[in-house]
Amino acid sequence: MEPQSPWFLLILFILGLCTGVEGEKPSACQCSRLDPKNRKNCGFPGISGEECFASGCCFDTQVPGVPWCFTPLPKQESEGCVMEVKARVNCGYPAISPETCKSRGCCFDDQIPEVPWCFYPLPVNECHY
Structure with a gap:
């Protein structure tokens, strides 16, 4: 068996990194501090909360008329720093x-x-x- 090319191994490594980040459940602050009107859809019709969280997204069914599975706020060094830009003082x-x-x-x-x-x-x- 021949050794794999370095490029092939690099691609596998990068894909592995992406998969690990994608499946990380967002923190409560990343989800609850996002204004519902600013939610960006992250799922598909009928997605469950478990499927949504497994894909690294937030899930909240309490606000009608907005996506229930949505992209979280960016992760920060400290949870207290997670907020929308308009909330910064x-x-x-x-x-x-x-x-x-x-x-x-x-x-x-x-x-x-x-x-x-x-x-x-x-x-x-x-x-x-």
Whole structure:
């Protein structure tokens, strides 16, 4: 038997990483802090909660007229930092460093321009499925 090519092994490795992330159940904060009107469909008609969570999505049937299986908010370093951008309350100043921001007990995320990058965390005990 011949050894596999490095490219084939690399592709298998990458696919394995994607599969592991895809099946990770999102946290309660990633699901409950998303405004229902901002939900993006992540399932198919008739999907069960178990199937939805198994695909790494959120499931909530309590709000009619919006997707029940939906894409979660992005995972953050701390659960208190998981929130929609509009919920951010400024905790810093222009050009604050991530280290200075975190030393204040705040969250830092510089991925979106023109919003607070250093912002106060939210209480985690308010998150629920």
